[in-house]
Amino acid sequence: MNLDAIREQFEQRAFNYDGLIFRLIPRYREQHDVILHLIPSETNANIKVLDLGAGTGILSAVLLSAFPQAKVLAFDMAENMLKICQTNFSAFGERLTLQQGNFAEDDFGSGYDLVVSGLAIHHLDSAGKQELFHKLFHSMNPGGILLIRDIVTGATPRLTEQYEQLWRQYMKANGEDDAAWFQKYLEEDIPSSVEEQTKWLAEAGFADVGCHWRYLNFAIFGGVIPR
Numbered sequence: 658m659n660l661d662a663i664r665e666q667f668e669q670r671a672f673n674y675d676g677l678i679f680r681l682i683p684r685y686r687e688q689h690d691v692i693l694h695l696i697p698s699e700t701n702a703n704i705k706v707l708d709l710g711a712g713t714g715i716l717s718a719v720l721l722s723a724f725p726q727a728k729v730l731a732f733d734m735a736e737n738m739l740k741i742c743q744t745n746f747s748a749f750g751e752r753l754t755l756q757q758g759n760f761a762e763d764d765f766g767s768g769y770d771l772v773v774s775g776l777a778i779h780h781l782d783s784a785g786k787q788e789l790f791h792k793l794f795h796s797m798n799p800g801g802i803l804l805i806r807d808i809v810t811g812a813t814p815r816l817t818e819q820y821e822q823l824w825r826q827y828m829k830a831n832g833e834d835d836a837a838w839f840q841k842y843l844e845e846d847i848p849s850s851v852e853e854q855t856k857w858l859a860e861a862g863f864a865d866v867g868c869h870w871r872y873l874n875f876a877i878f879g880g881v882i883p884r
């Protein structure tokens with residue numbers, strides 16, 4: 658599926674995303690706690706943050722709340738997602754800015770102390786992910802932290818299949834049509850393994866690359882820019 662078709666899917670999903678995501682992604686809230694624990698900055702640090710594929714801004718808001726001096730750029734290709742982000746989080750005022758664009762092609766700025774990306778990078782193929790990791794490396798400050806939470810494959814095809822079955826059971830138990838969602842996943846998503854992606858991050862120049870959390874086919878991983 659091409660990017661325009663994927664964007665159209667997200668334009669439509671924007672309106673019920675905030676409720677839906679908890680029924681589709683296991684331990685979604687727990688992932689936010691892990692991400693916060695992994696950011697060693699002082700709570701009052703004046704950090705510049707990029708949220709790539711920010712959607713309705715759930716992760717941006719978690720960071721803006723935890724770091725009252727932080728400024729976040731919520732970057733996303735779907736206009737409706739950003740409109741909802743703006744409506745839900747206008748209370749953050751100028752600390753939250755929005756930009757519509759495709760992170761694979763468009764400029765998303767530089768000088769970031771922290772980059773987060775939730776459930777978005779898996780729309781790029783292997784070459785696209787590697788290119789993005791290089792672009793991110795050059796957009797971040799020394800000491801900057803990159804944290805990616807995404808859907809991933811297992812280290813072997815058998816593990817991937819096992820994780821995907823368990824993921825479907827999770828969606829079904831929440832009243833979702835797991836067969837329909839799984840079909841969309843097969844059409845829209847191009848997940849890579851944690852093993853591949855951590856290798857690509859190290860190749861792009863990131864240090865302290867690692868996988869910090871994992872549950873089935875969901876993981877939080879990343880690295881830091883050497884000082």
Ligand SMILES: C[S@@+](CC[C@H](N)C(=O)[O-])C[C@H]1O[C@@H](n2cnc3c(N)ncnc32)[C@H](O)[C@@H]1O
Nearest residue numbers: 667710711712733734735759760775776777780
């Ligand atoms: C599943 S939502 C994730 C929202 C939020 N980050 C979260 O963790 O819940 C994925 C978002 O990534 C955006 N996205 C996917 N590929 C993108 C790209 N190449 N450039 C910009 N945004 C992209 C979609 O528009 C969508 O809003």
